Amino acid sequence: MIKTLLPLLLSASALTACAAGPDFKAPVAPAAAGGAFIGSVGPAVVAAQADDHWWRLYNDPVLDGLVQDALKANTDIRVAVARLEKARAGLRGARSDKLPQTTLSGSPSYGRTSAAQSLPGVDRENWTVDAGLNVAYEVDLFGRVKRSIEAAKGDVGAAAGDADAVRVAVVADTVRAYVDATSSAERIAVARQTVALLDKSIRITNARFEVGRSDRLDVIRVTALRDQQAAVIPSLIADRDGALFRLATLTGRVPQDLPGAVREQRVTPGLSQPIPVGDGRALLARRPDVRAAEQRLAADTARIGVATADLYPRITLGGSIGTTAVGGGDIFGGGPFRWLLGPLINWAFPNSQANQARIAAAKADADGSLAAFDGTVLRALEETETALSVYAHALERRDTLKAAREAAERAARISLARQREGQIDFLTVLDAQRTLAAAESDLASANRAVAFAQVDLFRALGGGWAVA
Secondary structure, three states: OHHHHHHHHHHHHOOOOOOOOOOOOOOOOOHHHHOOOHHHOOOOEEOOOOOOOHHHHHOOHHHHHHHHHHHHHOHHHHHHHHHHHHHHHHHHHHHHOOOOEEEEEEEEEEEEOOHHHOOOOOOOEEEEEEEEEEEEEEEOOOOHHHHHHHHHHHHHHHHHHHHHHHHHHHHHHHHHHHHHHHHHHHHHHHHHHHHHHHHHHHHHHHHHHHOOOOOHHHHHHHHHHHHHHHHHHHHHHHHHHHHHHHHHHHOOOOHHHOOHHHHOOOOOOOOOOOEEOOOHHHHHHHOHHHHHHHHHHHHHHHHHHHHHHOOOOEEEEEEEEEEEEEOOOOOOOOOOEEEEEEEEEEOOOOOOHHHHHHHHHHHHHHHHHHHHHHHHHHHHHHHHHHHHHHHHHHHHHHHHHHHHHHHHHHHHHHHHHHHHOOOOOHHHHHHHHHHHHHHHHHHHHHHHHHHHHHHHHHHHHOOOOOOO
């Protein structure tokens, strides 16, 4: 029987060349999308290939360690990897449909037959043993199995792209939290330095008041300004603590387990070179969300074929061998042995409305996936161009605030010198000190904004998900 079954299976496999439904064709992005970015002109960026491990451009060993910890232990990444493994299991299941399906059965039972069903001289109560092996193989004439495998491959590709997109987000969030913590530490230092300078002004003003060269109101005004600046410090400390706690979560730790080296960092990482951004073509090839959208379209296109194949007959070749023995006799003898071989044809005909509805739904899903792919491409370009613009203008704003801070510092020194000489009143000095404090705070905030803009640009470029 097996010698007869195997040639039938092999010949049936040769009939599976055709597959129902459309073949997947990779969607094409607009031609203009592959060119240089609008914002790629300027000293802050270059058109070189973007760096996957972009955080290393900061040359900060503490940051490098945090990113690697996040890639290995972040809970969002673990969830994404689990979904990828689920998709891979689905692919293995779909591929198993290409193989013959086997079922092994065995059924011992003890019972009593009626007198009418019993032969003379045979015990009516006895053991009955039934055992068998069933083999079934679907002849994939219209590609249902083939398209199912293609759909499962698309699901795996989409899950892999989603996992990489989560890694990109986690790396960017980790760097951003680190930058937030360090920049908050810098802003705290600036605020404390400003408070120290105002404390000095209070001592000087008090001394002038004691000798009658200043008014009591001057002391009150400079003390009020000092208290205003001191009141900023607690909120900055809270911001820094929040960033550190966020870093702990991103790296899979509780806040108490965050390394001490991270808490001690006081300098915001900066770049000493232009950022390599590549071009639109490289961006779309690198962004994992674009790859995931393309793979979803591939999966939904294949599912049109799965639904279309159900319009046609489904042919299964099957065979079975078995034996039934009564009374514990020889179950492998020639008498109780049986075998069966033959095809099974299933065909939902002529009522195919349900299948037609499934085909229409599958086509609608594919149309939606194509629209989603186009939208993902457009958003990728939008995010990158926006990040380039924000970064360029953040640098411009910081340069302007640097100049303003230097001018405010000179004005504060000059006003103090002139006040000592009696050339100007205290209100002018107070206004100069207030201007300097605001300039220091604005510059610290600008440095933070530049660092955030860098991270957002790297995130939009879509690199950085491989564990080094």
